[in-house]
Amino acid sequence: MREDIAALLPRLRRFGRTLAHNREDADDLVQIAVERALTHSHQWQPGTRLDSWMFRMMQNAWIDESRARVRRQQTFVEEEAGEHVGVSTNDAQMDALAVREAVSQLNDEQRAVVGLVLVEGLPYKEAADVLGIPVGTLTSRLARARDALQAILADPTGARP
Amino acid sequence: MTTWTDSSLMAFADGEMDAGQSTQLQAALMADNALQQRLVAITEQRARVAAAFAPVLDEPIPDRLSQLLRAPAVANPTPHVIDLHAARTKREPHGIEPAVSSVAPRKAAPTWAQWGGMAASLVLGVLIGAQLKPPMDDPHLGLQGGKLVASGIIEKSLTTQLASESGSGTPVTVQLSFVDKRGQYCRTFSTAHMAGLACQEQGRWAVQHLAALDAAPYTGMRQASSALPRTLLDAVDERIAGDALDANSERSARAQGWRR
Numbered sequence: 001m002r003e004d005i006a007a008l009l010p011r012l013r014r015f016g017r018t019l020a021h022n023r024e025d026a027d028d029l030v031q032i033a034v035e036r037a038l039t040h041s042h043q044w045q046p047g048t049r050l051d052s053w054m055f056r057m058m059q060n061a062w063i064d065e066s067r068a069r070v071r072r073q074q075t076f077v078e079e080e081a082g083e084h085v086g087v088s089t090n091d092a093q094m095d096a097l098a099v100r101e102a103v104s105q106l107n108d109e110q111r112a113v114v115g116l117v118l119v120e121g122l123p124y125k126e127a128a129d130v131l132g133i134p135v136g137t138l139t140s141r142l143a144r145a146r147d148a149l150q151a152i153l154a155d156p157t158g159a160r161p
Numbered sequence: 162m163t164t165w166t167d168s169s170l171m172a173f174a175d176g177e178m179d180a181g182q183s184t185q186l187q188a189a190l191m192a193d194n195a196l197q198q199r200l201v202a203i204t205e206q207r208a209r210v211a212a213a214f215a216p217v218l219d220e221p222i223p224d225r226l227s228q229l230l231r232a233p234a235v236a237n238p239t240p241h242v243i244d245l246h247a248a249r250t251k252r253e254p255h256g257i258e259p260a261v262s263s264v265a266p267r268k269a270a271p272t273w274a275q276w277g278g279m280a281a282s283l284v285l286g287v288l289i290g291a292q293l294k295p296p297m298d299d300p301h302l303g304l305q306g307g308k309l310v311a312s313g314i315i316e317k318s319l320t321t322q323l324a325s326e327s328g329s330g331t332p333v334t335v336q337l338s339f340v341d342k343r344g345q346y347c348r349t350f351s352t353a354h355m356a357g358l359a360c361q362e363q364g365r366w367a368v369q370h371l372a373a374l375d376a377a378p379y380t381g382m383r384q385a386s387s388a389l390p391r392t393l394l395d396a397v398d399e400r401i402a403g404d405a406l407d408a409n410s411e412r413s414a415r416a417q418g419w420r421r
Contacts (some may be wrong), residue, residue: 006230013226015410027223034229089165092212117175118210124177139196142175146206151207 001041004050005034011120011140015055018115019062021104028065033057049126056130059112102152117142165189165205167197174203177371310361311350311366319359319366323415325408336389338411341400346419349389349397358391358396361419370396 012033016026036057037044044053103114114129117138128138165186170176171374173186177258190197208259303312311319317332345359347369372390 002168002230007228009226009230010218010220013220013222014214016371017214017217027226030226034226040231094222095209096213096216099209100254103210103213115214118207120375121211124175139168139171143171146203149210149327150202150206 001036005037005054008051009032009034010160011051012054014056014060015115015120018119019058025065027063029058032061032065036061040141049087050119052122052126052130053084055116055120055122056132059130062108062112068161070154093129098153098156102149102156105152106145106148109141110148113142114145127129165199167199170196170203172199173198174207188254197340211338258356309368309371310362311357311368315350315357316366319350321415323408323411324348325411337397338406338414339397339401340403340421342402344402344421346414346421347397347400349393351389356393358400360400361421364420368397371401 009030012030013026016029017023020026020029028090031103033054037054044050103111106114112131113127116122116130117124122130124135124138131138133141169178169182169186172184176373178186192199233257266353303310304388310316315333316333318331322331322333323337324335324338332351333352335350341347343360345361348360349356349365351357353373358369359373360369361367369391372393
């Protein structure tokens, strides 16, 4: 189990970043999920996807972590600015930055579906299970998230409700 | 003719459309430029979002995460106080006292006199290290033949770093070097979280004493004189033969690989 989770760490961190944007907050979520996984390893059902199980714990931790959100808002600007100071940025990096920034402006529900489906590539059914919602709810959230993302990327400075 | 909704196109882009519908959509795409463009916008967005987060996969895993998943036997290398002289610790609780007073009874050699100033930079270094440096590479300490020995960056620092050169920003700082009563070199070291004393034994740095530094919460710069736990300084007192090495003796000891 430890080895399996260790192998998932890069993806868990990536999913964390879609949820939390800020690297430290994202890693906090991974840490919480790993700790929970180790203490509740008996609750994982063999034959089900370990990554989904871990994503679910991260998502739950994110919902619980209001503290992290406050910190995220506080450190938001420095974090993103700091990460790119002195880094030569090419077009791809600039675009990645813009996209991550746009994703961070989505609401919590939308970020979760974007992370699970668009970034982690989970099937709808699997992603819906992670979030504990019906597939229909997932697809409508996903559609709204895509529209919102498109709007933000088309007009990054525009005021949105 | 079927009207293709956005959600159908999304399902197609996400690989969620069943085979029959997919075939129909592909046929429709051939003949419909506008439909093609709608689909391209969706697939492009998907690829763009995935690409934006892909670099996270190549980032080094922070130590605090990988450490959680180490084998249980070595999962907890830094208990609050690891005192190899348990009896001594019991007699003297893990209090922190001014280093100067603890060494005052000894003859005040120049190296000891410098200690206060060195300790100030040491503490600053530890603080800066704790805040800016990623956690150190593990393992810092290991077991060899039943003995706790320095490894990794601690071993490297003990072997290569001169106390007189220990500056801020290094993850491990070395403070004092001396010859013990057996005639072997010993050195004290500290990281952001612990301080220790290691002596040469068969080419390795065998750890004689280890104590946690009360690392959190820092509210400012600690007083330099309280940098090292009293128990550690006592352990030095117990072993030291003569005075601590000055910068020149330290340099020549390093040049000889800390062998005598």
